[in-house]
Amino acid sequence: MKYMMLIVGNEETWAGRPAEELDALYARIGAWWDEQAAAGRVIGGHELQPAATATTVRIGADGTTTVTDGPFVDAKEVIGGYGILDVADLDEALAVAASWPGASDILEIRPIVVRG
Numbered sequence: 001m002k003y004m005m006l007i008v009g010n011e012e013t014w015a016g017r018p019a020e021e022l023d024a025l026y027a028r029i030g031a032w033w034d035e036q037a038a039a040g041r042v043i044g045g046h047e048l049q050p051a052a053t054a055t056t057v058r059i060g061a062d063g064t065t066t067v068t069d070g071p072f073v074d075a076k077e078v079i080g081g082y083g084i085l086d087v088a089d090l091d092e093a094l095a096v097a098a099s100w101p102g103a104s105d106i107l108e109i110r111p112i113v114v115r116g
Helices: 011-015 019-038 090-098
Strands: 002-010 042-047 055-059 065-069 077-086 106-111
Touching (some): 002 011, 011 077, 019 042, 090 106
Antiparallel strands (some): 002 106
16 A cells, blocks of 8 residues: 655754754664665655745635645645655554654654555
């Protein structure tokens, strides 16, 4: 079964860390990613640019669109990346998420809809 793992964090917290700490954290995350990919549990994903680079498109009930800069919510915590998990079930997806090395991050696990 496939799940999306949304990686949510506070950009200010990440930006405030010393370079050496960030380098070590990215090394742990890279090792985690490589390990999960080698086991076939992570089949895709990416880190995202900061929320300030986001553009939001809202589609109204009448079909009109509004384009605005920035993320669609005003919150300190934003989606910083995602992974696509290919695991047996939710329990395995949660176990994979629980092993994530990013301190202070929130991981949202959601099943991917398969149609047809």
